[in-house]
Amino acid sequence: MPNYTTEDIRNLALVGHGSSGKTMLVEAILQHTGKIGNKGSIDRGDTVCDFDPLEKHHQHSLSASVVSCDYKDKHLNIIDTPGFPDFMGHALSILPGVETMAVVINAHNGIEMMTRRMMQAGKDRNLCRCIIINKIDQDNIDLPMLVEQIRESFGSECLPFNLPCDGGKSVVDVIAKAEGQADFSNVHDAHTAIIDQIVEVDENLMEKYLEEGDVKPDEIHNAFEEALREGHLVPILFTSAETGAGIDDLLHFLVSLAPNPKEGNPRPFVKGEDENAVEFHAVPDESKHVIAHVFKVTVDPFVGRLGVFRIHQGRITKDTHLFIGHSKKTIRVAHLFKLDGKDHAEVDAGIPGDICALAKIEELDFDCVLHDDPADEIIHLRPINFPKPMDGLAIEAKSRGDETKMAKAISSMTAEDPCLIIERNTSTKQTVMYGLGALHLRIVLEKMKERFHVEVNTEPPKIAYKETIQGKAEGHHRHKKQSGGAGQFGEVFLRIEPKERGEGFEFSNETFGGSIPAAFIPAIEKGIRLVMETGCIAGYPMQDIKVSVYDGKHHPVDSKEVAFVNAGKRAFIKAVMNAGPAVLEPIVNMEVNVPEVNMGDIAGDLSGKRGRITGTDTLPGDMLCIRAQAPLAELSNYQSAVKAMTGGVGNYTMELSHYEPVPAHVQQQIVALYKPQDEED
DSSP, X not given: OOSSOGGGEEEEEEEESTXXXXXXXXXXXXXXXXXXXXXXXTTTTOOSSOOSHHXXXXXXXXXXXXXXXXXXXXXXXXXXXXXXXXXXHHHHHTGGGOSXXXXXXXXXXXXXXXXXXXXXXXXXXXXXXXXXXXXXXXSSOOHHHHHHHHHHHHOTTEEESEEEETTTTEEEETTTOSSOOOSSSOHHHHHHHHHHHHHTTOHHHHHHHHHHSOOOGGGSHHHHHHHHHHTSOEEEEEOOTTTOTTHHHHHHHHHHTSOOTTTSOOOEEEEXXXXXXXXXXXXXXXXXXXXXXXXXXXXXXXXXXXXXXXXXXSOEETTOEEEETTOSSEEEOOOEEEEETTEEEEESEEOTTOEEEEESOTTOOTTOEEESOTTOOSEEEOOOOOOOOOEEEEEEESSTTOHHHHHHHHHHHHHHOTTOEEEEETTTTEEEEEESSHHHHHHHHHHHHHHHOOOEEEEOOOOOOEEEESXXXXXXXXXXXXXXXXXXXXXXXXXXXXXXXXXXXEEEEOOOTXXXXXXXXXXXXXXXXXXXXXXXXXXXXXXXXXXXEEEEEOOTTTOOHHHHHHHHHHHHHHHHHTSOEEEEEEEEEXXXXXXXXXXXXXXXXXXXXXXXXXXXXXXXXXXXXXXXXXXXXXXXXXXXXXXXXXXXXXEEEEEEEEEEEOOHHHHHHHHHTOOOOOOOO
């Protein structure tokens, strides 16, 4: 059994933009708590969290890493997350596993894109949040201005928990102290501001505060936690992972004031599906049925699959039998692990609130729920709102025969990464890999090569155009073939007309008098559908067309299915060529989040891409959400363009809206590239 209880556990996620110092902050915490003797180094590649060879090579985190340590009889589970926007999926995926989220800010760089996005994500998930301003020992930093910007961007509830002093060499606790020196502001004002904020959630405490003018630190514990849970207080802590300044204060905050699993806001689970779904909260009680949520999966060709999970309810021990999601088959817990970076320490039991792992169980998938009650067949956690992968790259195995290895590598990496999507596009005949940016896709390719020994050829994905018609027309074709023996004969008259966008294909038999026997009508439709699948003018699938066969001829001996397949096909092609054939392109709905000052740049750029703005919304922190529609074909490398125009702050999402005809000059270019195969009449 663990030598700690649920009340002793503190679960913390360190999130924030790249280079904010999260990994080194973990090193400083582990050293301060005695878990390690000396801090590792990013340059040397010997940190506890960045243990993957690619992380050492690139010198930044590529996925989330779990470590644990003990401090003042409390057990800390700390999750270090990647900070580059391309790996945001890994940062978001761990949020269901913690009560408290610390957004780390580089004192020199200030508020960056991931700062904003993770602050909002934590708020959406109803987590207790704090802000850590790291690297306060750097030169040329303006901490007062940074605090002001934080409060302007994220609200007046963001208040210093401590203040730097001695030029950032140390910090002073403004809750325990009402007087003292600091590098900026003053301890008295900071003390008054945060106490004023805390007592607002407790009427009795506020009354005492108003009567006596102050309250003792040990009197504010419950009100402090309540303010954290309600989002009424977001403490700002100053640290330097390099010098160790503020690390003791950070640990004091975690063990004394941050919520344990019984005190944090409960995670919303759902039992059942659709109209029968019922929301409920797991209870961190060892005596109840097990409910655990898998928030991270790694797949290694040698180690196998490792599922990292948070136990929300019940107790898991060796030989516990668990259901995975709605599966009716149980798995047996043979080995239960605690994680410290790459190291796996086997433990006897996991208690409510703890973070553990299971290895070599192939059925474990990201976001699945483990439970031991056969009545709970369908149970899941409220889903995370992940950013939609938009950067695409078409891939194919470089070596013939590597398709199976590539498929296995793809399966493993999509299991690990909730923001990596692999699709087979039947219309373009490409396997397309979608990620959150060029760096994201490049790292995936490197993983395929280094971990799975698979190399692939890449190219930009083709746009999934479609074809249709804009008017009505008729077509006729007689297929007649005589080659000594039995001949082939079939003749078809048909008319076509466009349907409303999205209504699909409709085939109608309007013949009469037996001009075409009923047995050959399916053959005609088959020939037409062959053209619908492969296109007529540009090689893309066709849609939204009604075809009516109204006349034809047959021969009692020579008419065969193949003759009417060919006759229907050729008659349809002739009709299409006379009906104003058009190439349709996908139009996407976009939401582009950028600083207000970049509105003009984004609007001008979208206009040049045949886009149109449909509206704007104001966001916190002088940001705008620009809603627009644009052709997908014009948005190649748009992520890079947005980053360039906004200094890396902007981001966007998009989803398919509809198809509409391309401009005439664009259609000419697309049609000119089409090389149809020669066919016999």
